[in-house]
Amino acid sequence: MHHTPRASFIKNEKAMMHIRPPQSPPDVSLRLPLSKSIANRLLLMNYLAGEVPEQLQPGSDDYLLMQKMIFQLGHKKDDSVFDAGDAGTVFRFMAALLANTDGKHLLTGSQRMQQRPCAPLVDALRVLGAEIKYTGRQGFPPLMIEGKRLSGGQVDVDASVSSQFVSALMLVAPEMENGIEIHLKGGVVSPSYIELTAGLMVRRGARVLMNLPVIKVNKGSYRVSETSEEGDWSAAAFWMQMVALMPDSSIHIGGLKPESLQGDRVAVDIFRKLGVDSHFDNDVLILTHSGNPVPFLEYDFNSCPDLLPAVAVACAGLGTGARFTGLSTLHIKESDRIQAVISGLLKLGYRAVSPFAGRLEILRGQNPVKGGVVSAFGDHRIAMAFAMLALKTGSVILDAPSVVAKSYPGFWDDLRKAGFILTGG
Secondary structure (H helix, E strand, C coil), X not given: CCCCCCECCCCCCCCEEEEECCCCCCEEEEECCECHHHHHHHHHHHHHCCCCCCCCCCCCHHHHHHHHHHHHHHHCCCCEEEECCCCHHHHHHXXXXXXXXXXXEEXXXXXXXXXXXXXXXXXXXXXXXXXXXXXXXXXXXXEEEEECCCCCEEEEEECCCCHHHHHHHHHHHHHCCCCEEEEEECCCCCHHHHHHHHHHHHHCCCCEEEECCEEEECCCCCCCCCCCXXXXXXXXXXXXHHHHHCCCCEEEEECCCCCCCCHHHHHHHHHHCCCEEEEEXXXXXXXXXXXXXXXXXXXXCCCCHHHHHHHHHHHHHHCCEEEEECCCXXXXXXXXXXXXXXXXXXXXXXXXXXXXXXXXXXXXXXXXCCCEEECCCCCHHHHHHHHCCHHHHCCEEEECHHHHHHCCCCHHHHHHHCCCEEEEC
């Protein structure tokens, strides 16, 4: 049965964007937004090292939100309400930080955030001595936190819901008197993000021992560092998608690092199978269309679930059949991403199904619909993935284009640079 994905919507959002493809293959140079995964972790570590931002720096909505929360915490005088909006990373990182910070804090979020579970993190923090109460539905935001310095120790964490629960605990662990020893239970989702957290912590002076399913972090301190200037590999995937769908196209992307700790750098390997050649020339990633996509793609996204929308929509546009697994976390993202992908593809004349939870199949045989109206369901990655499908359908009409600001505020400007014709929005 087809379900409508749950999502929070921007109220009274009437702006629709009409997207038409370039008239000739683009050859364009772009610079992607900073990796919010890295930047938000560094903001928290810098705060624990004693740096409170004096002014906010521009960036994606999630990065701005993390800055505002850190700024608010560093300057607050009374009990405060911390609103994480739609940003799951920000909510989870701040839950751990506030639990370990003296004072009474109410941590909340959007309507969609209040549908996203946080019990594994709350349970773990309580074991470590935190005082946290649910003010609404048990197991979900908002949280009333009586913050105090946590002693640390050993804790079991259900890592099958979100790796961010684990990263949140790791990031504040050097502040705990006894450090922390985390035992991961259940299947570990998005382990590359746990590795990213550990790598960034070590670079900034923390002592971390990873021997999964056990992670040890010793008491210690961080060194202040410059916020990341590294581009976002997750955002690069949409340009790989574009090159896959358009013969003779070429994109030059600045700001990425081939030796990046970001797990989504595997997009290079996935899109190679879909006809995209990638190579670095100094610090510029050059994407070119090679053609020759595989007729069928099977992939486990457990370590890189954020890549699913770009890859799935690319496969549909190419006529490549696909079977994707490792998607257990996607129903609790900004939207239910599996159902959001299926919904958009059906609207545009493609065929996709989810035979059971955590799996998505792209079926061959399609009848592309020009000018179909697609809902992003309030989800930045869904919006960007379906914008690129205009290359195959001739045009796509997308609701609520402003959602891309969550991770890639300049996306529509970059699409125009690549020759796309955008009206409305």
